[in-house]
Amino acid sequence: EDQVTQSPEALRLQEGESSSLNCSYTVSGLRGLFWYRQDPGKGPEFLFTLYSAGEEKEKERLKATLTKKESFLHITAPKPEDSATYLCAVLGASYDKVIFGPGTSLSVIP
Amino acid sequence: EAGVAQSPRYKIIEKRQSVAFWCNPISGHATLYWYQQILGQGPKLLIQFQNNGVVDDSQLPKDRFSAERLKGVDSTLKIQPAKLEDSAVYLCASSPLVGNTIYFGEGSWLTVV
Numbered sequence: 001e002d003q004v005t006q007s008p009e010a011l012r013l014q015e016g017e018s019s020s021l022n023c024s025y026t027v028s029g030l031r032g033l034f035w036y037r038q039d040p041g042k043g044p045e046f047l048f049t050l051y052s053a054g055e056e057k058e059k060e061r062l063k064a065t066l067t068k069k070e071s072f073l074h075i076t077a078p079k080p081e082d083s084a085t086y087l088c089a090v091l092g093a094s095y096d097k098v099i100f101g102p103g104t105s106l107s108v109i110p
Numbered sequence: 111e112a113g114v115a116q117s118p119r120y121k122i123i124e125k126r127q128s129v130a131f132w133c134n135p136i137s138g139h140a141t142l143y144w145y146q147q148i149l150g151q152g153p154k155l156l157i158q159f160q161n162n163g164v165v166d167d168s169q170l171p172k173d174r175f176s177a178e179r180l181k182g183v184d185s186t187l188k189i190q191p192a193k194l195e196d197s198a199v200y201l202c203a204s205s206p207l208v209g210n211t212i213y214f215g216e217g218s219w220l221t222v223v
Contacts, residue, residue, distance in 0.1 A: 031209055036214075041119045041218055042217070043214035043215050043217050044153070046211055087152055087153070096158070096209070
């Protein structure tokens with residue numbers, strides 16, 4: 001069965017302190033890996049889609065990378081407004097459904 | 111472009127009562143999803159429609175939950191009777207087709223007391 005885990009569960013950073021969030025997955029044939037940002041009281045907001053190992057995508061202070069077993073979301077020089085929960089999700093070859101991980105709660109302290 | 115619309119945003123009901131949530135997906139999106147998100151967890155897929163046909167409902171508690179998608183556009187998710195453990199956010203989402211990016215609505219917050 002397809003599975004997604006994320007680490008750490010929660011992360012506190014000082015403003016400007018770069019770090020990475022991890023998403024590990026087990027799927028039979030990855031068709032796509034998705035990163036979302038979720039603010040309190042809101043629905044998830046799409047960030048990136050990655051399709052194959054070695055692929056990278058960037059948006060402002062965020063960069064997502066993909067290997068055959070995991071994905072990283074790198075946050076460079078974060079600001080307080082980057083505080084949110086970051087969700088990873090995968091679409092495998094076996095089932096036509098997207099499975100979400102539990103998320104990483106990021107807090108950026110001024 | 112208008113996003114995914116959901117209503118109501120908030121609902122408080124007593125256990126054993128019923129509740130219904132409505133969703134209007136992004137125009138032209140064939141695939142519609144209902145996810146359940148319990149506080150502190152990631153979204154869990156309840157049911158997935160392709161046009162007005164069900165693609166997956168393996169995690170839908172069918173003894174109390176039902177969903178329909180009329181004419182392949184709007185959808186309604188119903189819970190009857192509600193249990194305390196149904197307290198969660200119910201997220202509706204849509205995508206052009208399966209495998210495309212999924213776009214979420216703001217969610218409907220349910221509290222069962």
